[in-house]
Amino acid sequence: MPKKLQILSLSITKNVTIKISKISVPASEKKEGIETHPRALDKDKCKNIGIKDAMMDLANELISALKFIAPLYFVNGSLVVWWYLKGFKTTRPINVELFGKHRAWDGFLFLLVLAPAIYVLLGFSAQLGLIMGAGGCVGNLLSSFLKRRLGMQSGSWLPVVDQLDFVLIPFLFFFLVFGELPEHTVLIIFMTLILHPLGNMIAYKLGLKKTWW
Template identity: 30%
Template sequence: MDLLLLLFSAIWYILPAYIANAVPCILGGGRPVDFGKNFFDGYRLIGNGVTYRGTFFGILFGIITGILQHFIVILYMDPESAFNYGLSGYIILSFLLATGALFGDMLGSFIKRRFKLNQGQSAPLLDQITFIVFALLFAYPFYPLPINTIILLLVISPLIHLSSNIVAYKLHLKKVWW
C-alpha cells in the first residue's frame, strides 16, 4: 500500500473520532460530567471542560460522520472497496470511535487534574494522544487495523490535533491554542 493510500485510509477510519473530539469545543457547555465533584485529593474529578452536552453532541456528530462516510463510499467510491463497512457497520464503528475518543479525552482531563493542572493548561502529548488511543482501543476489537495504520495514526494525530486547535483558537472557538 503506498503512503498516500495508507494516509487516506488511516484518516478515513479515524475521522469520526476527530470530529467527536472537536465538536464539544463548539457545541459543548452546560453541566460538567463530574457534577463539579472533587476527587479524594481535593481536586476536581475532570473539570468544567467536559460536559454532558459536549459529550452528547460529540458522539452524535461522530455517528453522523460515519453515516456520511457510508454514503460517500456508496456514491463516489467503489462499493466493493475496503472502505465499505455497510451502513450499520459505519454506525457501529463511528459510535465506538467517537465514544472512545471522548472517553480518552475525559481520562486525559482526569489525569491532568491529578497532576494539579487546571483546565486549559497544556499537557503535551496527553492532550493530543489519549483521545486517539482510546478511540482505537474501543473500535479495534470489532474493526481491527493493521499495525502500520495504527502507528501512522499515533504519529499524525498529535500534529492534526495541534493544527486544528490552532485554527479553533484563531476562530475564537478555544481559549488556548493547544
C-alpha cells in the first residue's frame, strides 16, 4: 500500500477509536446486570415492610378472634367427647318433642358452667363467660327446635345452622347486653364456617362421632 494511503488509514482508525472511546456507557450497564436506582430500592423496601406489617396485623387479628371464641369452640368439642364417653346415649333429654333426643340437661349445664370458667382463665370477665355460655346453650336448642319444625330427624344435618348456632346466638346475647357486636364478629363467623366442619370430620375419623357433620 502507498505511504500516503497508509497514513490516511491510520488517521481514520485513530479518530474513530477516539470517538468511540468517548461514548459514555450508562452506569446501570457498567456491571453485569442492571443496578437498581436507590429510589427504587427504597420503594421495594417500603413495599416489603408494608406487606410484613399487614401480615402481622392479620395474624394478631386471628389470634385475638380465636382467643375470644376459643371457650365456645372448646366446650362444643367437649360435648362431642362427653357424648362419646356416654356411649352415644342421651340421659334425661330436655324435651324430645321440641328439641329431639340429643339435647339433654347434662350437656346444657356442661356448656353453661364450663364456658364461663374458660373465659375467666383466658382473662375475660365471668359476666362475659356467662353471657356467651348461655347464648351457646340457647343456640343449640334453637337449631334443634328448627330441625323439628322442618320435620328433620334428631342428629340430621342442617347446613350453616349447625355451624353457627353456638356462635350467632351468643353474639346476639352480647349485643343485647353491651349494645354492640364483638370486635371480630365477621372474622369469627368465617373462621367457624371453616373450623367447625373440619373439627367434626376429624372427630368422625377418630370415632368420636357417628356422622361427619
